[in-house]
Amino acid sequence: MAIDVGAAAIDRDNTFVGGYTSFDGTNPANATGTIDTVEAWTQSSPTDVTAATFFLVSGTTYQCRDSEYIGIVISGSKQTFTGLSISVQTSDLIGTHFTNGATAFEATASQPSGSSYYVSGEYKDAGDQASYTAYTKTFSLYGTGTEAGGGWANIAKVNGVASASISKVNGVAKASIAKISGVAV
Amino acid sequence: MLVKFNLTGTHIIKGLLKVRLDLYPDVTSKTYAQQYVDHYAQELTQEELDNPALLALVPTHKELNPCLCHFITIDTTKSLPDLFAEVKAIFDTATLMVLDDALSKSDVQRVSQIMKGKVGTGKEVKGNLTKIVNDTNAKLASLQVEV
Numbered sequence: 001m002a003i004d005v006g007a008a009a010i011d012r013d014n015t016f017v018g019g020y021t022s023f024d025g026t027n028p029a030n031a032t033g034t035i036d037t038v039e040a041w042t043q044s045s046p047t048d049v050t051a052a053t054f055f056l057v058s059g060t061t062y063q064c065r066d067s068e069y070i071g072i073v074i075s076g077s078k079q080t081f082t083g084l085s086i087s088v089q090t091s092d093l094i095g096t097h098f099t100n101g102a103t104a105f106e107a108t109a110s111q112p113s114g115s116s117y118y119v120s121g122e123y124k125d126a127g128d129q130a131s132y133t134a135y136t137k138t139f140s141l142y143g144t145g146t147e148a149g150g151g152w153a154n155i156a157k158v159n160g161v162a163s164a165s166i167s168k169v170n171g172v173a174k175a176s177i178a179k180i181s182g183v184a185v
Numbered sequence: 186m187l188v189k190f191n192l193t194g195t196h197i198i199k200g201l202l203k204v205r206l207d208l209y210p211d212v213t214s215k216t217y218a219q220q221y222v223d224h225y226a227q228e229l230t231q232e233e234l235d236n237p238a239l240l241a242l243v244p245t246h247k248e249l250n251p252c253l254c255h256f257i258t259i260d261t262t263k264s265l266p267d268l269f270a271e272v273k274a275i276f277d278t279a280t281l282m283v284l285d286d287a288l289s290k291s292d293v294q295r296v297s298q299i300m301k302g303k304v305g306t307g308k309e310v311k312g313n314l315t316k317i318v319n320d321t322n323a324k325l326a327s328l329q330v331e332v
Contacts, residue, residue: 002294013237015235017231017234036297036300037293037300039293043229043234044225044228044234047193069194070194070205070254070256071192071193071194071195071196071205072194074250075224076223076248076250077219077222078291079250079251079254080252080253080254080288081254081256082253082254082255082300082301083257083303083304084256085199101231102230102231102234103229144294145297
């Protein structure tokens with residue numbers, strides 16, 4: 001099963017500025033595994049962006065589980081980042097940190113409280129804890145990847161062997177296989 | 186298509202040196218229209234960011250954005266010709282075709298699957314990590330690879 005976490009990385013009509021550590025509150029991770037792909041849409045090209053996963057400790061305290069630095073996120077279109085390795089567990093939330101307050105992610109305002117959470121400053125490293133404030137904006141940051149176990153999203157077994165246990169099919173490395181019998185893996 | 190090393194993404198994580206490869210679509214690519222977009226011609230002020238009416242007044246110009254930003258681990262001792270060969274192998278013709286199609290359809294799970302196994306061949310790095318990042322960026326500055 002593919003990991004699904006965060007809000008759609010789309011062009012929105014408001015902004016979510018830098019200087020904060022923040023995470024989405026609308027779409028927690030559906031499974032445990034690794035986020036290898038992140039999508040983002042920014043309005044003004046923040047230059048020092050980190051993508052991260054967070055989980056609730058207690059009350060309003062959340063902890064960063066894992067993160068990876070991605071650099072600049074160029075504005076004006078959806079930007080897709082692959083080759084990442086960010087640990088995620090079921091119910092984790094995806095978030096970000098970037099320092100420049102004059103840059104921003106695309107966001108939608110006037111959403112229910114808890115659509116996102118933020119804290120001033122940098123709490124982007126694994127183990128960092130802080131007390132977060134519920135916020136009414138949804139911002140454009142989405143993550144996907146593979147559930148722990150490494151199975152394919154759409155094919156559970158090939159010739160009776162679980163997809164998570166397969167390394168090759170007919171001599172072709174698993175990572176290079178796009179379809180089997182016309183079905184996307 | 187063209188791959189440019191984006192030096193803002195160079196980092197060390199879990200002992201591995203990672204570099205960022207920005208893939209720019211050709212004019213004939215399915216993703217070209219999605220990535221040939223308006224950019225603000227000046228740095229935005231906080232006031233402009235906070236006020237959509239003011240933001241609409243900021244002049245813009247067209248620029249081509251990357252259709253994909255992919256990270257690979259690299260070995261610091263790898264020669265540039267070998268690194269370029271690795272980049273070409275990652276973005277071979279068959280991969281570019283399916284990738285362009287998946288990106289144009291915003292099929293992010295498919296993109297994830299296509300790129301998942303293409304993570305590079307880097308080994309653990311030790312020593313002055315800041316210097317390793319700086320030296321790597323100096324080595325890769327302004328370089329690009331036709332794929």
